[in-house]
Amino acid sequence: MTQGHRRWGLPATVRTTLVALPLIVFAIAGVLAPVLAPADPTANDLAAGLLPPSADHLLGTDQLGRDQLSRILYGARISLAVTAAVLAISLAAGVVIGTVAGYLGGRVDRVISRLIDMAVSLPGMLVALAVIGVRGPGVENLVIALSLWAWAPYARIARARVAGLRGSPHLDALRLLGAGPVRVIGRHLLPPALAPCLVYASTDVGAIVLSVATLSFLGLGIPPPHAEWGQMLIEGRPYLASAWWLAYPPGIAITAVVFAGNLLGERLAGGDERPSILRWVRPARRPRHSIAPRPAPAGSPATSAAPAASAEDDVVLRVRDLSAGYPHGGGLRRVVAGVSYEVRRGRVLAIVGETGSGKTTSALAPFGLVDPGAVVTGSATLGGGAGALELMGRTPPERHRVNGRRVGVVFQDSLAALNPLRTVGAHVDEAVRNAGRGGRRAATRRVSEELLRLAGLPDPAVIAREFPHQLSGGMRQRVQIAIALAGEPELLVADEPTSALDVTVQAQLLDLLGRLRDELAMAMVVVSHDVAVISRLADSVAVMYAGRIVETGPLATVIGNPDHPYTRGLLDAVPRPGAAPGTRFRTMPGRSGAGPDDTGGCAFAPRCPIAVAACADDRPVLEAASTVAHRSACLRHPGGTALQPGTARERDRL
Amino acid sequence: MRAPGRLRFAGRYVTRWAVDTAGVLLALSAGTFALVLLARGDPAAILAATRAGRSATPEQIEAVRAELGLDAPAPVRYVRWLADASTGDFGLSLRTNTPVGPEIADRMGVTLGLVAGSAAVALVAGVAVGVAGAVLGRGPVRGALRGGALLATSVPAFWLSYLLVLVLALRLGLVPTSGMAGPATWVMPMAVLGLPAAGALSRVVAVTLREALDQPYVLAAQARGSGPVSIVLRDGLPNAAGPILSLAGVTVGSLLVGTVVVEQIFGWPGLGAYFVHAAAARDVPALQAAALALGGGFILANRLADVLQALIDPRSLRDAGGTGPRAAGRGRRPSRRGGTGPREEAT
């Protein structure tokens, strides 16, 4: 990510150059070896044999008294020469063959592609050894042997590039203008085909140097008395234990060049900088702010979806001042700011908002179901009375005692939320075992089938043996519900449970959720942008915009008498309660707001039809609108019947 | 959608795979045979000289030529050679005047044992390091593992074996320097062959596992209370198995080719060493047989991995044309060169 690329504080090009440094040194050493080398690499001096490094011989001498540094430099020279020859031959042959195949297409292309496939699937080292085996060692044979397999990847790259260009109108135009195939290929196809090949060649250098060294080491590459790195190692073999300067420098030289080639290839291929969702992070960084629920000071910017509770034991989830953000350029980029809400036994809270408004994060962050890199602060209490449990700052193992037991989650995309390689039954079985309700395999499966039946799936024994992709979207969503119910949870969190389903299926699922709420007396948090879901299921609503709650209250009040201009806009073109399933909120004109901290004023101001100058500077606070329970964050309270800015007493209870 | 359709798909797939594989192996045999045409020097003269103990007379050479059938046109010789080879008869070694076939069969066991041992090293170390790389957050440990893996793939096998000999055998005296006698002698060859492969494998495991762990089903598993071990084993690795298996095939193939260097260094009487000796002596029949055995093994290992990869994924055996969420990302093997580079084999 951005952070990773900036880790060394160097631009990417400089870092790539650094990575390629051994290759550059290798090239320079190879070209300038006659100038740089202090001695003749083949000059024997038996009297000075096996000398350790000294001022005269910086890397010592070998058994024949030859200067080791000079031999390393000349080794680079011969490796470089062979590499350059192999690259030149295989690049030229590969690019021409690939370009011709890509240009002609049809049968020629098929035959050549097949040939390329075969050449690529042959083990290069064996080909080289076999060719040298019949032709004998020596520099030319080495070059021939290595080129014989090295061309194929270039041909493949060039073919793909040219085949992609073939249909372009630009080429058709050229042909109409009378350009012959030679001209078209030479002027317009070879150059673009060559470019990716050259990039690939830079990463191929290491591979070729390694082959040269390996073959020379086996006595089948560069023959003595030439200095070559692999050759030097085999010649020095008897003295390795006593003369370390014979053992290390050639090996280090080869490794450095090959390593640089590999690293370069990896960088060019994109590497794997991105860390995964499941990555391990230090358990629960304690949030900077106090995590305990605290009375918000008067005028606090915290937004809240519910007034202070009266019957504490009834509250299943109470979220206070929840913020979530990601490290960004040294700071924190928040996606959710100061969100508070609560939901009681047997009640349903709907969180409503556009994509990117932070509604899913607000619902899932209390349970740690966000990217581990996210910084989440605030407090979230699950359950009331004696069973109350603060969820923030929990370690992953502690979360396993909450998730799947006290809380069940239904995700939006049921196909993605189920492991494609496991049967439905395996998923439910796992949930049952996680919840501690499992036993022997058959007993667990019986519980699973019961759950599937509870979720309204007919014939659970058969369904359990199916893979997710074999079920319809509605059935998969029921499977998710069955999984969520495995722990007999107090709370069900459903993220867009009915999106992407057709209307009748949606209605059935909503009925199911409503029935489950009643029968199991669960609390639910439903994230949705679907009016039907909200009007059929919810008891209260929280409307989110740009990471904050902008309006909240009982369903009937918010839908029937919306206060915030955003809510009004959403509901404008939509029939009121009883709307057909699938009815979406009207999309609002204008771009949706970005983050909660992008402006010091009201985030909705750019799109608000009734904005005034103050809106850009003063951030509105959630305040009582038509009733105490119905609150909205707008400076103007267009709902009209506002109990003006709220009494001090009411604010204190926020 | 049900079993008959899937079975039929599997049948068609396997049939097409078998035909393709046979084609590639045939091409390999043709290429192997063509070596004799490239050869410098007259094989008949060499074998006659081997038999006579010194340079042979023209009559002796002609007799050998007739005996070997070298006077027939090349296509005829190819068909004859292939027919003989399919019965295990690869002719006589020019170097020793003994049949090549039985020698190859004898040495095959040594090489396969070495490959199996190093494959185990590669698999265990590669998967362990790869899983760590996928699960660890950015930090010094992950950086060290990444660097170490890349270094392992870059160190030439012959130099790595020198280093191991210097440390393990000469300085610490833990294992013999060479030979194949007891369990201790297996340590260094297996390490030299297996560690670079482990490095390459760990990179692919890390990348594909990370991709598999980024899928929503991982979040869903966390939501139902599954722990990280269960998620890696049940959700992560199986979904990453395609590319990993594919590379495992490439790896086994390149281990086979890598025995060329390692057996030579540690003095093991396997196919790889035989191949090098044959190459050094320009012993064409032996070279052909060894190339066919090693190359065929290499190709088979690669292609078996491909077919296994397709067969284990329930989605790939759908008769319907729909694609799974990751369908676009699977298919071709992950290594840049498809395993032909010396990056893999020369290790």
Ligand code: SF4
């Ligand atoms: S505060 Fe101003 S800009 Fe924001 S919703 Fe109210 S009137 Fe519109």
